[in-house]
Amino acid sequence: MGRMGGNSRSHSANPSDYKLLEEVGYGASATVYRAIYLPFNEVVAVKCLDLDRCGSNFEDIRREAQTMSLIDHPNVVKAYCSFVVERNLWVIMPFMAEGSCLHLMKIAYPDGFEESAIGSILKETLKALVYLHKQGHIHRDVKAGNILLDTNGVVKLADFGVSACVFDAADRQRSRNTFVGTPCWMAPEVLQPGSGYNSKADIWSFGITALELAHGHAPFSKYPPMKVLLMTIQNAPPGLDYDRDKKFSKSFKEMVAMCLVKDQTKRPTSEKLLKHSFFKNAKPPELSVKKLFTDLPPLWNRVKALQLKDAAQLALKKMPSAEQEAISQSEYQRGVSAWNFDVEDLKAQASLVRDDDDSPEMMEDDEKLKSVVSYKEATGCQSSLGKLNENSEPYWTEYKEVNDYEVQQVESLNKKGKVLESNILESGGQQKTAWKKNGSSSEATASTSEKDMVQAKTKNLSVKSRQTQSGPLTPGAVLSHSLSERSRIFERSENENQSAIDKAKCEVRRTPSFSGPLMLPNRASANSLSAPIKSSGGFRDSLDDKSKANLVQIKGRFSVTSENLDLVKDIPSSTIPRRSSQGSPLRKSASVGDWVFESRQMPTTPSAKELNNSNVPASLLLPHLQNLFQQTSIQQDIIMNLLSTLQPAEAVEGTQNGKLPPLPRSSENNGSVEAAVSERERLLLLKVSELQARMNNLSDELTAEKTRHIQLQQQLNAVSGQEENGDGR
């Protein structure tokens, strides 16, 4: 690793040359800090990847770092250098002071950007894709969260955590048959295991990103991953609606429609797409993008605000399972990439998710949030919160209300709890006025590099406290410090009982390992299963026993599992009827190439008695009953097929010529199976008695023949006696 080419001034691989300041972002596998490179007094970004969370696939990381070192394009975030510090990989990059488009939308543009800004952002992103594709790379994780902005309006595509070099022959097969990405942004061919994909998958993700920038969230973002997977495969492609999206131009709509074609061969290449009229008319980013953040607070304060918002949302969910669901949902909806797909579980979940927006659960959440928290959700939380975007004021203007709510949570859920966030909340409250658009505070424009450095010296209590309390900053300390720990630093004393809100923050940031109704992997499980940089199966060891037992295939960040292989492996595949339609109880395994029996349609199937006695609503019972019905029909099918294979072919004839009728084969005739069997029995008995009668006849005939034979013998003897007497005379 170490230094990477192309820089006139190279950055050292010595961690003590970097002074880590505020956290400015976090993803599935990494936390990103603003930092100062001391030898040059230069602001940089340091991405700290926890190698343990990455599955410690060092070989992949090394290859990834090499890939990054070859990147040299003004619209691609390049790595200056990378090096391992204890169990962490530090990647040193240019600091993009305005963070990602996703963060920007969540903070200030919950309903998306205006078309001129979108045009510029997309054009710059597309230039990056043209470059990467020419170099033989597939990015595989194009989304608003990976499009970074600088204060002067520069747009760069980031995160090669999942990119793959298709020119590397050894890697080609794997990279093209690997499940990598974030479900909402993933192309249909990527979601269909084994079909393989190429750089056109990036064009699909680019189209989804266009919709994300236009609406503030990606299509289907309110659904759990598997529902998204099924909808992407089964539904018509999403797009800009000609009625609902009246504000957008025809050429924008056309461009999006070109990207979101299911048949990858019909999608344009990045190079061709760049020639589309939509991009020809795009404004330079310094005109249309720069103005997006003129009145906003510094990035790290925005990130802090977003973390508080996540925590507030999480604190609403008090039951452990609900917490897990919330974490899963929020991580997923935020666009975090690490999702391991247990296809069976997710299919079952998908069948339970209603397509309409008015599911009671969602409405309940909606009401709860509306009554307590008045902020609107952007991309991330929109789905579970319903339509909260009616009021389009930026999130940060309501920051204080969120904080008030958090205080309530802290007070009500933790009697002993001290208000850990007091400092944060106070500063948040003050900043609320300072951040308001049209406000005149100097804070609003304090995001230039020089100012950042000054602010870092004066404002960053958490980092300073950490450094003074624990001596030199170690990477481990950096990575392990959580928001709660930082809260303690703010408070400057240890808390015995972590407040609910504080705990919730830990959950948001870190990696709980409980399971919940959605059965979606939280970040911890996702990361333990997956290599966030690039996958290769090197993380197999981190699977627990159950996962190992069920693992069919590890596909990049996602593993495809089935618990049902044992059930079917002893049944000859030829005896199982094959149905190819969607929703069939028998499906082709994602990876083993054989047909598997999908008995695990539901996470748990209650007994009939339970179903009868319970007060469960029909909407919940129905899927279980359908599941039971489906399983019963499958079993019948299998029995029928086994019976038919036991039956000799020549026996399948009509009774008229003395032979037996065939057993009914189709499932429609299942009811007549018993009757058919007894009919066969009766005919067999008839046949036996018929044979017996024929045998009796034959015996009689034999006896008669024998008698005739004796009589003839006697006649012959008599004749020969007469002849002898005649000769003697």
Ligand SMILES: Nc1ncnc2c1ncn2[C@@H]1O[C@H](COP(=O)(O)OP(=O)(O)OP(=O)(O)O)[C@@H](O)[C@H]1O
């Ligand atoms: N160079 C940078 N300058 C400023 N902010 C950055 C920089 N790199 C990343 N970030 C911020 O950190 C966030 C997480 O970074 P990144 O996407 O690289 O992590 P990740 O673990 O790979 O995430 P994911 O897998 O979910 O895409 C980004 O969304 C962005 O907001």
